Amino acid sequence: MAAISGGLPKELLPVGGKPVLEWVLEEARDAGVDRVIAVVSREKPLLASYLRNEAELAYQEKANGHGAAVAVPDISDSVLVLNPDTIFFPSSPSILLSALVATGFDVALAVEEVPEDKVSQYGVVELSPSGRVKRILEKPAPGETKSRLAIAGRFALSAKAFAYLRKQVREYEGSGEISMTRILGQGVAAKYLKAAASLLDIEEERLDCGDPEGYAHAKEVVGEG
Numbered sequence: 372m373a374a375i376s377g378g379l380p381k382e383l384l385p386v387g388g389k390p391v392l393e394w395v396l397e398e399a400r401d402a403g404v405d406r407v408i409a410v411v412s413r414e415k416p417l418l419a420s421y422l423r424n425e426a427e428l429a430y431q432e433k434a435n436g437h438g439a440a441v442a443v444p445d446i447s448d449s450v451l452v453l454n455p456d457t458i459f460f461p462s463s464p465s466i467l468l469s470a471l472v473a474t475g476f477d478v479a480l481a482v483e484e485v486p487e488d489k490v491s492q493y494g495v496v497e498l499s500p501s502g503r504v505k506r507i508l509e510k511p512a513p514g515e516t517k518s519r520l521a522i523a524g525r526f527a528l529s530a531k532a533f534a535y536l537r538k539q540v541r542e543y544e545g546s547g548e549i550s551m552t553r554i555l556g557q558g559v560a561a562k563y564l565k566a567a568a569s570l571l572d573i574e575e576e577r578l579d580c581g582d583p584e585g586y587a588h589a590k591e592v593v594g595e596g
Contacts, residue, residue, distance in 0.1 A: 380418045381581055382455045387593035391580045392418075394458040396425055402465035404451055410440045435544075438551035442533075442540040449473075449529050452551075456581035457524035460593055462574045468527035471567045477532040478555055478566035480504065481525035483577060493521035494552035496568050504566035507556035520568065522552060523577045532564050 382392040399407055407426035411419050412434065419428055429443045441452055449472050451465055464481040471479035482496055490511060497506040497518045508516055528536065532555070539554045558564035571577065578589035 380415050381586070382418055383421060384580060384586060386458065386578075386580065386586075386589050390421070391458060391589075392421065392455055395453050395455050398459065398463045398465050399451065399453060401463070402451055402469050404469075406448075408444045408446070409455075410443050436548035436550055438536065438543075438549040438554050439540050441551050442537045445537075447530055447534070449527065450533050452526040452528065454524035456579065458578050458580065458589065459525075459571075459575050460578055460589075461576075464523075464525055464569050464571060464575055465527075467569050468525060471569065472527040472529050475565070476567045477529040477564040478504070478559070479527040480507075480566065480568045481523040481571060481575075481577075482520040482568045483523045483571045484519045485521040487519060490516070490519060490521065494550075494556075496520050496522065496566075498568060502567075504559060504568050507552060507559055507566065509550050509553040509556060520570070523571055524579070526551070526555075528555075532558065535564065 383390045386394065396407065408429055409422045409426040410429045410431050411422065412431055413419075422428060431440045431443050433439075451469055453465065468479040468481060480496060485493060491513060492510065495508045495511055495516055495518050496504050497508070497516055498520070499505045506516075535558050536551060536554055539557070540549055543549045555564065555566070559566050576592065578592060579585035580589050
């Protein structure tokens, strides 16, 4: 990403006249979040400096996966997990995800349909006939599932689900990269966690700014601001 960013963290690249990260922070506020905690690496001091007046900082001391990062804060509340290099335009699914958790689900996921040849790049959900999530698969192999519903960078977890995630992360410590999707899938498979999915609608385009092609597309969609 250095060729595009000039050394800036990708979360601070401008889209529509403001950093990608500012889009994510505004999304959290619009969803009714009353406490923002940013999990950062000490290797990204520019990112920490930007966030210092915007959020509480929690440091991930070792890069050992998304699940481990999300589990860093020691809190006992429901949480909305927003991947910081992904934005939605012109609207986001976060308010609905928060509402699903508030009404009794342990896990709520934003999902989008992806082509069959892209399924193995994502966490994927399978739905029951009633629309409940029956399986969450981490980057399934070709032929492992018929579902094309990929997780779209937004999660809501109840206090129960967040406590479960933190417990499992501690048990997996030292075993390599720790996937949040895999842990949540285990909780759903054990019928310990009740999960729901929200399919992105036509007003919710996911823009992945984490690679040069995605970043260029986001700037094209949103405009220069």
